[in-house]
Amino acid sequence: MSVVFRIDSPYRSPYELHRLTFGSGSPSVAIVAGLHGNELNAIHAVNMLVSALRVQRPRGTVHLFPLVNTFGADEARKRWPFDDQDINRAFPGDPSGTAVQRIAYALLEASNADVCVDVHSGAPHVRELPQVRAPMSGVELELARAMGLPVVWRRPGARLEASGLVGAWRENGRQALHIVGGRGLTLDSRLSTIIAGGLSGLLAHLGIVPSMGTGQTLADVAHADIETHRAPCGGFFISEVRVGDIVKAGHLLGYLQTPVGGERLGEVRAERRGVVMTLRANPLVHAAELLVRVARQDR
Numbered sequence: 448m449s450v451v452f453r454i455d456s457p458y459r460s461p462y463e464l465h466r467l468t469f470g471s472g473s474p475s476v477a478i479v480a481g482l483h484g485n486e487l488n489a490i491h492a493v494n495m496l497v498s499a500l501r502v503q504r505p506r507g508t509v510h511l512f513p514l515v516n517t518f519g520a521d522e523a524r525k526r527w528p529f530d531d532q533d534i535n536r537a538f539p540g541d542p543s544g545t546a547v548q549r550i551a552y553a554l555l556e557a558s559n560a561d562v563c564v565d566v567h568s569g570a571p572h573v574r575e576l577p578q579v580r581a582p583m584s585g586v587e588l589e590l591a592r593a594m595g596l597p598v599v600w601r602r603p604g605a606r607l608e609a610s611g612l613v614g615a616w617r618e619n620g621r622q623a624l625h626i627v628g629g630r631g632l633t634l635d636s637r638l639s640t641i642i643a644g645g646l647s648g649l650l651a652h653l654g655i656v657p658s659m660g661t662g663q664t665l666a667d668v669a670h671a672d673i674e675t676h677r678a679p680c681g682g683f684f685i686s687e688v689r690v691g692d693i694v695k696a697g698h699l700l701g702y703l704q705t706p707v708g709g710e711r712l713g714e715v716r717a718e719r720r721g722v723v724m725t726l727r728a729n730p731l732v733h734a735a736e737l738l739v740r741v742a743r744q745d746r
């Protein structure tokens with residue numbers, strides 16, 4: 448493990464950006480997690496890949512950054528704690544800027560690779576089935592599919608904001624992808640293992656490690672193929688499914704009831720066959736908040 452960047456902090460130990468590198472030569476891959484300090488599934492998935500690479504001989508270079516926002520992680524916070532800035536909105540960064548801008552600059556420099564992946568978890572109030580989620584086509588779409596993650600979501604839009612890491616990598620001419628899986632603030636080792644398997648699948652596709660077999664993609668969808676259910680009113684949402692469940696039209700996804708007294712306010716049912724890809728984890732909802740996303744399955 449090497450420290451590729453360091454900033455003194457006022458009272459505690461210095462901030463250090465850690466990178467683990469395996470192998471040498473091309474192709475090269477960089478995988479980043481923990482830009483958001485409370486996204487623990489992403490951190491765990493990259494650490495699982497570290498363990499696997501320790502006993503393999505990669506044919507190419509793999510740079511791993513398991514946890515960028517260490518100070519945020521200390522405090523279970525998504526953002527950088529001192530000024531509440533989002534590192535993933537600070538790219539391409541500035542070597543003489545604020546702490547967050549300097550970290551962004553150093554990370555972008557240190558993660559210069561042919562293929563780059565940024566791994567996140569969902570927000571603390573939702574659980575996400577592991578998915579590649581980005582505007583993508585051509586080689587990037589091929590790489591996304593090679594991961595064998597449960598969902599490939601071709602988000603609309605030709606480009607990503609260059610203030611985010613994936614957008615900044617793309618501005619620099621890199622193939623770059625964004626993965627989301629699990630729920631913020633919590634660890635789900637089943638979902639972390641799926642994410643780690645997807646990252647291994649990508650390395651195998653690039654010929655860096657032997658293939659261990661990839662997971663099964665349950666849905667490969669454009670935005671129009673995703674059915675989004677939002678709360679019709681405020682209440683207490685009780686889900687009747689788990690992420691990864693396959694549902695048919697009419698399947699009861701969950702119901703809303705009053706938080707006090709438990710009177711049923713309404714039901715949420717699937718409109719068509721699909722896989723539950725996002726599910727509300729915190730049951731207290733306001734009107735129009737996200738409850739469930741179902742990705743259409745044609746097979």
Ligand SMILES: [Zn+2]
Nearest residue numbers: 483486567568
């Ligand atoms: Zn995140």
